[in-house]
Amino acid sequence: MEILVAERLLNPEVGFGLQQAVLEEVAAGERGPVALMWSSSPYVGATRPETRRRGFAEAARSVETLGFPVLVRNSGGGAVAANGGSLSFSLTFPVEDLRHGLYERYAGGVELVASALRRVGADAEGGEVEGEFCPGAYSVRSGGWRGVKHAGLAQRVTKRAARLEALVLVEDTGSVREALARFYDGLGLPFRPSCVADLPARLPDVVDALAEEGRGRYGGRAGSIGAETLERARDLREGWRFIPEVGSSL
Numbered sequence: 001m002e003i004l005v006a007e008r009l010l011n012p013e014v015g016f017g018l019q020q021a022v023l024e025e026v027a028a029g030e031r032g033p034v035a036l037m038w039s040s041s042p043y044v045g046a047t048r049p050e051t052r053r054r055g056f057a058e059a060a061r062s063v064e065t066l067g068f069p070v071l072v073r074n075s076g077g078g079a080v081a082a083n084g085g086s087l088s089f090s091l092t093f094p095v096e097d098l099r100h101g102l103y104e105r106y107a108g109g110v111e112l113v114a115s116a117l118r119r120v121g122a123d124a125e126g127g128e129v130e131g132e133f134c135p136g137a138y139s140v141r142s143g144g145w146r147g148v149k150h151a152g153l154a155q156r157v158t159k160r161a162a163r164l165e166a167l168v169l170v171e172d173t174g175s176v177r178e179a180l181a182r183f184y185d186g187l188g189l190p191f192r193p194s195c196v197a198d199l200p201a202r203l204p205d206v207v208d209a210l211a212e213e214g215r216g217r218y219g220g221r222a223g224s225i226g227a228e229t230l231e232r233a234r235d236l237r238e239g240w241r242f243i244p245e246v247g248s249s250l
Contacts, residue, residue, distance in 0.1 A: 001091075002031065002223030003211050006038035008084065015040045016071055017236030019090055019163065021229050026092045027160035034092045034223070035214045037207055042068045042083040042175065044183055045167070050079055051242065059186025060242055068179040071240040075165055077154035078134040079187075081179040085172030087203060089113070089151075089210055090165040098157050106138045109153050109164045112217060113140045116209040117150055117168075120201035124150060131192025133180050140166070148197045170199050170206050 004022070009015050015038045025031045044063050050056060051072060060070040068081060082088070091109060095101060110126040117124035123142045128135065130145050134152040141149050151168040169176060177196040184191035199206065214220035 001033040001035055001214060001218035001220040003035045003214050003220045004037070004223050004225050005207060005211070006036070006225060009038055009040040011237060012040040012043040012069070012071060012082070013237035013240045014233050015088055016073060016240045017233035018225070018229070019088070019165065020074070020236050021232040022090075022092050023156065023158065023161050023163050024232075025229065026094055027158055029094070033094070033218065035210070035218070035220055036088075036090045036092065037210060038088050039084055039086060039203065040082070040088075042066075042081070042179070044068045044070045044079060044081045044179055045073045046070055046079045046183075046242065047075075047077060048072060050187060053187050055186050055188060059183045062182045062186055063179045066175065066179050066182070070242040072242050073240070075154040075156040075163070077136055077152060078189075079180070079183055080134050080152065080167045081176045081183070082167055082169075083172055083176055085170050085198075085203060086176065087168045087170055087206055087210075088165065089168060090163050092161055092163040094160060095157070095162045098159060098162070101162065102155065102157065105155065105162060105164045106153060108217075109166060110138050110140060112213050113151050113153070113166050113168065113210070116206065116213045117199065119209040119212065120199065120205045122150060122199050122201070129195050131190055132195050133184065133191060147195070149195045150199060168206060169196060170201065170203050173198050
């Protein structure tokens with residue numbers, strides 16, 4: 001497995017494009033399995049079903065005023081928020097049959113992320129959290145049901161490749177907490193702000209811990225993103241941002 005770590009991105013759309021470019025390269029057989037890590041300036045990552053909820057446009061405007069543009073991601077789950085203290089981590093694998101392996105990838109990903117966070121001092125485990133953002137069975141938490149959610153996992157599966165992705169909230173989570181509270185309130189969805197808190201680590205520590213877990217589990221090695229992949233990511237960046245229409249109330 002190649003382990004790719006991008007420099008901090010000024011534009012979160014490039015990060016979304018980078019994930020998509022890597023997925024396409026794995027699907028085409030141009031790369032083998034890939035672990036990708038990146039961080040960027042702030043954003044809210046919503047899902048397509050959420051864009052159809054009443055109040056979505058107003059919710060998007062409310063977080064834009066905080067400096068969190070809304071991007072629409074092409075994986076499942078629910079809305080997330082990130083800033084420069086957050087880390088996007090994904091594992092992309094070639095697949096032969098998209099009907100198989102979904103739950104095994106989830107289970108393996110939860111354990112990998114939880115193990116990495118235990119390396120940096122968090123009492124991390126898999127499990128749901130009361131009032132969590134992006135609610136689902138495949139979360140990484142500490143403190144049990146009423147504790148803190150450190151990461152949520154989602155998947156994007158195509159005919160030839162599958163991407164398991166996790167957003168890990170590491171440090172500077174105060175503004176992320178506020179953006180999530182505004183966004184979920186705007187959509188009329190439950191959210192408990194105290195489920196968001198800093199990890200006892202810095203971002204580079206978490207990058208190193210995830211890379212070490214990747215090496216141990218998959219025989220990972222450091223790789224290079226490459227100029228062509230970055231250029232493809234930039235070409236794809238226009239497709240993610242939600243721009244509400246003037247006067248829209250959705």
